[in-house]
Amino acid sequence: MAMTRSQFAKSLQEGLNTHFGLAYTDWQTQYTAIFTSENSKKAFEEDQLLAAFGQAPVKTEGSGVEYDEGREVWTARYVHETIALAFSITEEAEEDNLYLSLGQKYAKALARSLRHTKETKGANVLNNGFDSAYAGGDGKELFATDHPLSGGGTLANELTTAADLSETSLEQACIDISNFVDERGLNIMVKAKKLIIPTNLQFVAQRLLHSDLRVETANNDVNAIKSMGSIPGGYAINNYLTNADDWFIITDAGDGLKHMRRTGVKRGVEGDFETGNMRYKARERYVFGWTDPRGAFGSPGV
Numbered sequence: 001m002a003m004t005r006s007q008f009a010k011s012l013q014e015g016l017n018t019h020f021g022l023a024y025t026d027w028q029t030q031y032t033a034i035f036t037s038e039n040s041k042k043a044f045e046e047d048q049l050l051a052a053f054g055q056a057p058v059k060t061e062g063s064g065v066e067y068d069e070g071r072e073v074w075t076a077r078y079v080h081e082t083i084a085l086a087f088s089i090t091e092e093a094e095e096d097n098l099y100l101s102l103g104q105k106y107a108k109a110l111a112r113s114l115r116h117t118k119e120t121k122g123a124n125v126l127n128n129g130f131d132s133a134y135a136g137g138d139g140k141e142l143f144a145t146d147h148p149l150s151g152g153g154t155l156a157n158e159l160t161t162a163a164d165l166s167e168t169s170l171e172q173a174c175i176d177i178s179n180f181v182d183e184r185g186l187n188i189m190v191k192a193k194k195l196i197i198p199t200n201l202q203f204v205a206q207r208l209l210h211s212d213l214r215v216e217t218a219n220n221d222v223n224a225i226k227s228m229g230s231i232p233g234g235y236a237i238n239n240y241l242t243n244a245d246d247w248f249i250i251t252d253a254g255d256g257l258k259h260m261r262r263t264g265v266k267r268g269v270e271g272d273f274e275t276g277n278m279r280y281k282a283r284e285r286y287v288f289g290w291t292d293p294r295g296a297f298g299s300p301g302v
Contacts, residue, residue, distance in 0.1 A: 001088070027119075027239050029115075029119075030119055030122075030123075030236065030237075030238050030239065030240065031118065031119055031122030031123070031259060031288070033194060033196065033236035033238070033250070034122060034123075034125075034126070034196055034236075034238070034248075034250060034257055035122060035125075035257045035258055035259040035288060036256070036257070036258055036259070037258075037259045037260075037261060038258060038259070038260055038261070039260075039261050040078075040080065040260045040261060040262045041262075042262075043079070043080060044077055044078055044079040044080065045077070045078040045260050046075050046076065046077050046078070047075065047076040047078075047137075047255060047258075047291040048072055048075050049072070049073040049074050049075070049076075049137065049138075049150075049183065049292075050070060050071070050072060050073065051070055051071050051072075051073050051150040051151065051183040051184060052070055052182060052183065052184055052186070053068040053070060053184060054068055054151055054184040054185065054186070055184075055185075055186065071150075073138075073150045073183060074137040074138050074139075075137050076136060076137035076289065076290070076291040076292075077137070078258065078260045078287045078289050079287060080260065080262040080285045080286060080287050081121075081285065081286065081287055082283065082284075082285050083114060083117055083118070083283065083284050083285070083286070084281065084282065084283035084284075085110055085113050085114065085281070085282055086110075086279060086280060086281035086282070087106055087110065087279075087280055088277050088278065088279045088280070089106070089277065089278050089280075090275070090276070090277050091271075091275070091276030091277060091278070092276075094278060106280065107267075107269075107280050110280060110282045111265075111282060113282075114265060114282050114284065118284075118286070119239075119240045120240050121288050122240070122259065122288045123238055123240035123241050123242075124240075124288075125142065125257060125288050125289060125290060126142075126196065126238075126241060126246070126248055126296075126298065127240075127241060127242045127243065127246075128141075128142075129141060129142035129143045129248075129296075129298055130142075130143050130158075130246075130298070130300045136289075136290055136291075136293065137291070138293070140293070142157075142290050142293060142296065142298070143157055143158040143293075143296070143297070143298040143299075143300075144156070144157065144158055144293070145158050145160060147293050149181070149183050149184070149185065150183040150184070151183055151184035151185050152185070153185060155180065155181065155293070155294070156176060157176075157177075157180075157293045157294065157296060157297045157298070158297070158298055158299060159172060159173065159176070159299045162299055162300050162301060162302050163299055163301070163302060164245055164299075164301045164302055165197065165201050165204050165205065165208070165245075165247045165299070165301070166204075166208075167208060167214060167215060167216075167225065169299060170195075170208060170225060170230075170231075171224070171225065171230075173192070173249055173297050173299065174192050174225075174230045174231075174249075176297065177190055177191065177192050177249065177251055177297055178190070178191070180253070180294050188294075190251050190252060190253045190294055191232075191251060191252050192230060192231050192232075192249045192250075192251055192297070193231075193232065193233045193249070193250050193251055193252045194231065194233030194234065194235065194236055194249070194250045195209070195231050195233075195234070195235035195236070195247065195248070195249055196235070196236055196238055196241075196247070196248040196249070196250060197235055197236070197237060197238070197241075197247050197248075198237070198238065198239075198241035198242075198243065198244055198245075198246065198247075199237055199239060200244040200245075201244075201245075201247060202235075202237050205235040206235075208223075208225060209225060209226060209231055209234055209235055210226060211223050211226065212226065231249070233250070243300065243301070244301075245300065245301025245302065246298065246299070246300050246301055247298070247299055247301065248296055248297065248298040248299075249296065249297040249298070250295070250296055251294060251295055251296060251297065253292055253294040253295045254292070254295075255291045255292045255295070256290060256291065256292050256293075256294065256295015256296060257288075257289075257290045257291075257295050257296055258288070258289060258290065258291060259286060259287075259288050260286060260287050260288075260289070261285075261286050262285035262286055262287075263283075263284055263285040263286075264284055265282060265283070265284045266282070266283050266284065267280075267281070267282050268280070268281045268282075268283075269281075
């Protein structure tokens with residue numbers, strides 16, 4: 001349905017000081033601190049996990065060498081979504097408006113709506129990261145203590161006992177990340193890169209990462225997290241996280257959390273010949289998701 005003059009009665013009269021409510025300062029793009037972006041040319045993309053070899057055994061003199069086998073394990077699939085929104089305004093409403101074009105003003109609001117949707121969908125990968133209803137390729141939610149390994153055993157990218165963000169919990173998370181193994185149980189070098197937090201934890205994160213000495217203690221000990229550079233990327237606040245206690249660490253593991261771009265934002269404006277209404281539309285296609293759970297570590301707080 002088109003927006004008509006009845007919805008903009010004040011805009012048809014002289015003496016109006018200003019319009020407000022459409023032009024607010026937006027937060028800078030935040031999903032880029034969490035996801036690596038890749039372009040796509042297909043309806044969906046698939047990342048295939050390959051299991052490597054196990055530890056090499058001792059070969060006794062005169063005996064034959066043992067053979068090992070690699071294989072495909074599970075697949076992470078990214079299916080693109082189409083995000084679109086439009087509005088229409090009558091010719092008369094645009095003509096009789098005494099101020100700047102309503103169409104131009106609402107076109108900016110349209111862009112804000114798409115940006116908000118993208119940030120929300122990106123943050124929801126973390127918001128839903130502890131929910132088994134949002135399983136990945138290995139059949140587990142993003143953050144779990146029991147991601148199955150093809151060679152046997154499990155991998156944990158979540159604290160064994162959920163904990164709020166603190167010096168102790170952050171140090172334990174960094175230790176757990178350094179103990180990551182591959183699908184056959186071989187040690188791999190993965191390091192914490194950036195801490196992702198909701199707005200409620202910004203002051204806690206500032207003290208933890210930037211104090212020279214340990215926080216909340218009278219001991220004159222060095223702040224090991226800062227002095228060792230355990231979180232080299234610092235922290236990033238995400239205003240779209242929905243739980244005030246959740247906190248996350250993005251690691252340097254390859255093929256972790258991804259943003260697949262199928263089509264960038266396309267804008268369209270057209271007039272209807274019969275009614276004279278102007279129609280504005282914006283559309284894009286993308287998907288957020290995760291491939292390797294080693295790409296992130298999380299705790300739901302308590």
